[in-house]
Amino acid sequence: MMNKFCEDIGEHFGHYLALFFILGFGITSFVFFQRTPQMQIVSAFLTTSFYVLWGIVHHYIEKDLHIRVVIEYMTVALLGFLILWSIIYRA
Amino acid sequence: MSFLLNLFFPHYGNNHKAKIIKTHGIFILTLSFVLFQVFLNFFVLARPSVLGYSSNISPEKIIELTNIERARTNVSPLRENRLLSEAARQKAADMFAFNYWAHVSPSGRTPWAFFTDLGYKYQYAGENLARDFSDPESVIKAWLNSPSHRENLFNQKYQEIGVAVVDGTLQGVETTLVVQLFGTPYGAIAPKSSTPKTAEKPVVVPIEQPEPLFNEILSKGQETVPVSSPLDITKATAFVILGILIGVFAVDVFVVSPKQIPRLSSRSFAQMVFLLAVLVASFFAKQGSIL
Numbered sequence: 137m138m139n140k141f142c143e144d145i146g147e148h149f150g151h152y153l154a155l156f157f158i159l160g161f162g163i164t165s166f167v168f169f170q171r172t173p174q175m176q177i178v179s180a181f182l183t184t185s186f187y188v189l190w191g192i193v194h195h196y197i198e199k200d201l202h203i204r205v206v207i208e209y210m211t212v213a214l215l216g217f218l219i220l221w222s223i224i225y226r227a
Numbered sequence: 228m229s230f231l232l233n234l235f236f237p238h239y240g241n242n243h244k245a246k247i248i249k250t251h252g253i254f255i256l257t258l259s260f261v262l263f264q265v266f267l268n269f270f271v272l273a274r275p276s277v278l279g280y281s282s283n284i285s286p287e288k289i290i291e292l293t294n295i296e297r298a299r300t301n302v303s304p305l306r307e308n309r310l311l312s313e314a315a316r317q318k319a320a321d322m323f324a325f326n327y328w329a330h331v332s333p334s335g336r337t338p339w340a341f342f343t344d345l346g347y348k349y350q351y352a353g354e355n356l357a358r359d360f361s362d363p364e365s366v367i368k369a370w371l372n373s374p375s376h377r378e379n380l381f382n383q384k385y386q387e388i389g390v391a392v393v394d395g396t397l398q399g400v401e402t403t404l405v406v407q408l409f410g411t412p413y414g415a416i417a418p419k420s421s422t423p424k425t426a427e428k429p430v431v432v433p434i435e436q437p438e439p440l441f442n443e444i445l446s447k448g449q450e451t452v453p454v455s456s457p458l459d460i461t462k463a464t465a466f467v468i469l470g471i472l473i474g475v476f477a478v479d480v481f482v483v484s485p486k487q488i489p490r491l492s493s494r495s496f497a498q499m500v501f502l503l504a505v506l507v508a509s510f511f512a513k514q515g516s517i518l
Contacts, residue, residue, distance in 0.1 A: 194494065200491065205492065212501060
């Protein structure tokens with residue numbers, strides 16, 4: 137089970153590295169701008185947008201890109217963005 | 228049971244993907260979260276005493292926790308002094324009015340000016356500041372973790388304390404300020420050194436003392452303590468939703484991926500990592516800071 141998982145990570149190492157970079161940069165900027173809510177919203181929006189873009193590029197390279205897949209990424213990204221936006225709004 | 232299995236666990240019956248992480252499942256969760264936020268807004272307006280925007284910090288609790296910590300290290304407890312509490316409230320009001328987050332105001336007004344303006348003649352004095360904390364325990368913990376603030380909390384020379392907790396907008400951000408002032412009345416103990424301490428750097432005590440200006444009982448600052456805050460409820464809801472989704476995506480990664488079942492789907496590992504990032508960001512969205 138773990139072997140298959142590690143194989144998949146190794147096979148797409150570059151892709152996941154890019155994903156970790158996007159998300160790491162997003163978290164860092166989000167925390168860095170914790171006294172500037174407008175910048176936090178911009179950080180959250182850019183990070184979620186780049187995440188969707190990452191999904192599209194990844195599936196395009198893997199040749200299994202489909203509108204359903206894009207919608208799945210967009211739905212999760214939307215949920216993530218709305219959660220962050222709500223917390224910023226309430227904070 | 229079958230419904231729960233379909234909802235949370237991938238198997239033949241749900242086409243090897245838990246329904247909650249399918250597009251429509253996540254969409255329903257998103258919609259529910261939005262509707263809950265709208266409901267929360269209405270509830271806040273309708274019952275402000277139950278859900279308020281103020282933090283759950285009261286000056287009394289800060290004083291109580293300070294004395295509990297002092298008792299643990301066998302340091303005598305501090306007496307609450309109304310003048311110090313009023314000085315703390317005025318300091319917080321000054322910070323909001325002149326929009327600064329510092330011990331000394333932009334015009335050069337030191338913390339000790341707030342003592343003397345109210346006629347508090349001090350021998351020793353100190354100040355701790357905190358902002359953006361939601362509960363008193365976190366404030367005390369943050370001060371305890373900082374050597375200079377800790378020194379103020381456990382200073383044996385201090386005999387009295389005053390605390391104010393005030394909500395307002397500081398540098399464009401809704402903020403809860405906690406101002407904690409320590410003092411020892413002039414002549415209360417044999418003087419060895421007359422150096423008041425902020426958490427950052429000491430300032431020399433002025434020799435001349437003004438006449439007392441204080442005639443009436445002064446308030447201790449705002450003490451609106453709602454039962455719970457919308458931020459805490461939003462965070463709790465977000466953590467539950469994110470926790471469930473991360474868990475189901477993790478099951479998907481470790482149960483379905485090894486079987487190599489062909490399906491048109493997003494990468495569950497990527498979705499899981501993204502939601503984990505949202506969880507971490509939510510946790511660190513607005514942390515308290517001390518000065």
